[in-house]
Amino acid sequence: MIKKIPVSELKPGMFIHDLNVGWMDHPFLRNQFPVTSDEDMGRILATGVREVYIDTEQGLDVGDHAPTQEEVKAGIEAEILQAASEPSAIIQVSFAEEVKRASRIHKQAHNVVKNVMRDVRLGQAVQMEAVEEVVEAITDSILRNAGALVGLSGIKDKDEYTFLHSVSVCTLMVTFAKSLGFPMELIKLAGVGGLLHDTGKMKVPNEILNKPGRLTDDEFAVMRSHPEEGWKILKDIPGIDEIALDITLHHHERMDGSGYPHKLPGAAISKMAQMAAVVDVYDAITSDRCYHKGMPAPEGLRKLWEWSKFHFNPELVQAFMRCVGIYPVGSLVKLESGRLAIVTEQNEGSLLQPVVKAVFSTKSNSYITPLEIDLAKPMGKGGADKITGHEDPARWKIDVARFMA
Incomplete structure (x- = not known):
């Protein structure tokens, strides 16, 4: 037991x-x-x-x-269902309208991060104009339809994790800040901080950064030095904003004072850094790495909820869940009908009834013609289909990226 x-x-x-x-x-x-x-x-x-x-x-x-583990899970599920009654973000254009544009922006952001990290390794100046330009493009995409870029950010090549993680954290920070009603200037600064938050990892040797096995105590200490190393690099950039520096330095601090590098208690951690901590961990635990498999997004959210008792601001975790949805865009869910579907949009009225694209039948164990279903609307005489739980795409050998474009 x-x-x-x-x-x-x-x-x-x-x-x-x-x-x-x-x-x-x-x-x-x-x-x-x-x-x-x-x-x-x-x-x-x-x-x-x-x-x-x-x-x-x-x-x-x-x-x-x-x-027991089952009792804990049931308690968390009940708390999350209660939180799911709050409305989600308003969508200006459909997922289908935004996804191609979002795909181009995602690739642009990936290239910008790679260039930033290369410049840091070579001791060259970070090109802030390129960073600010791509953050503006990300922000514009999020304003049109947050789900398109957020969904694409969940799809990662594990060999490119370090770069794509920064793109994801930027995207999620912009989405999070927007959902909290921040003014546009702060939304963009949150994005800049997210894009640059792991700059210090370029000072960590590759054999430690990508080690497939257990880190020694000394290697672990080197890995934990990256927030301070990043802060040292960024603080000398002319015009760099304090918010980006704060996010870089403090995204690994925890509310109970157990984080690093300064073991700050919750009251001493800025709201932006508290948000970055939530976003950083969420993306990390839901991503495949060379040394471990990421968990499905809904499961990652449940872990954040559980850990918020000590490590994160519970109010911000709840707000983040409302922001990305109980079943985030890109999640594979099982419907009561036996079909498997990919979440493509959140519904403003209910986080438990998103718009999905049904792609697979568990009854026939085969793909079906993709069908968009708005779970918040009635469907035929039998009523609307509904989500019974989330699924791991690997179990069914479903390539989510294939249906996200």
Whole structure:
């Protein structure tokens, strides 16, 4: 049985089923391992982990007071459903109208980030004009239809992760800031900060940045130096805004003071940096890397919700979920009819009833002619179809990108 316990109840002899933090927030090769010594305990505590899941069939148990994994999941689902009653963003043009334009902007942003990172590696000046130009294009696309660019940002080549992650964080920061009603100037500055937030990773050796196995303690320390390294690089750029510097330096800080580089408590972390922390982790845990497989977007949102108890601002996590939807654009969902569909747009009235494109039948185990369905509208005498849960595209060998263009 899998149970969730506070780390204060953890002891040698127990078996960790899940450390319950993002992959890069701990130095262990795996999320699952036995706790064999006080040294293991010390390393776990040093990561800032506050709650863990244990497997009582492979290690020591705790009392009946500890909730099971199923009970925790049910509680989170209930909380999320309550939050889903809030309206989402207003869409000016359809997904189909915006997606080709968004695809061009996404490629442009990818090239800009690659050039920025190359210049940093070579010790050359970052071309801020190109950065600001592409952020403006991203902002314009988000204003027309946020789902198109957000959906494309979820599709990544794991070998290009470092660059595409920066594009995604920029896109999501612009979308997030817009949804919170920020003025246009701040929306664009949020985007600039998102695009440049990982600049310091170019000071991390490639053998550490892309290491497929466990990082040593020294390598982990080098990896954690990237916010400060990025800040050092960017602070000397003429005209760089303080918001971009703040996001770069503090996107790994956590509300309970367990983050880095300065272990700031929540009250000392700016709202922009708190937003960047949410966005950065969401994109990281939902992306495939050379050393781990990303989780589906809806599952990533549920993890953010769970972790917001200690690590993130709960109000901002809730706002972010309303911004991208309970089932974000690009998610593969299963419908009550047995069809699998890709989410293409959010509905302003209900986050649980997005617009989807049905592409596959689980009953016949075959592709079907793509069909757009607005789940908020009645459909025939039997009523509207509805989502019963999310699916992993890899399980069904569905290439989501093929249906996003």
